[in-house]
Amino acid sequence: MVDPDGGPAGLYYDDEEPEEAPASRLPLKRIAIVSGSVAAAALLVSGIIYGPAVVRVLGQSDTEIKSPDKVGAFTLDTSDGAKSASEYIRDAIATEVSLDNSVGLIYRDSGTDAILVAGTARIWKPEETLKTA
Known part of the structure; x- marks a missing residue:
């Protein structure tokens, strides 16, 4: 006897239900996009808040001291x-x-x-x- 699927006879049953793929798989691409967006937003907000202070501090280098008579x-x-x-x-x-x-x-x-x-x-x-x- 020959199995119609090409395998040896009697090893396969038509009554078996196929195994289902795990449904709770993490969407890594979505997590990466959300994480990148949150990091970019945090960088933008910190740049808006601290940027002017950093520019002022860095712009005050090479200060000279003059002593009038x-x-x-x-x-x-x-x-x-x-x-x-x-x-x-x-x-x-x-x-x-x-x-x-x-x-x-x-x-x-x-x-x-x-x-x-x-x-x-x-x-x-x-x-x-x-x-x-």
Whole structure:
């Protein structure tokens, strides 16, 4: 006896139900598209929120410090003692805070001294940096 499907006789039954494919298969393509869309939307929103701040911070590089000879009634003290004292204070602050450029100056007005220490750097948390200094 020969099976009409071409196989040996008696091994196949017509009463068997065919196996069904699993119905709960994950749609990977849809998941990838949704995940990519969510990531793109998150990137766009963060760019809108943080973009202007980043542009301002990056645009303020290469700042120069200029020290005028006179500020109001105060005049710049260029004596050796004033230079030594202002540089000592500047060095003390510059060791605590990483500065790109820094300057220390002493201004005098009839009996009143003003010490100016200034520096430039990209400081992301100024409050903490000032407390450290």
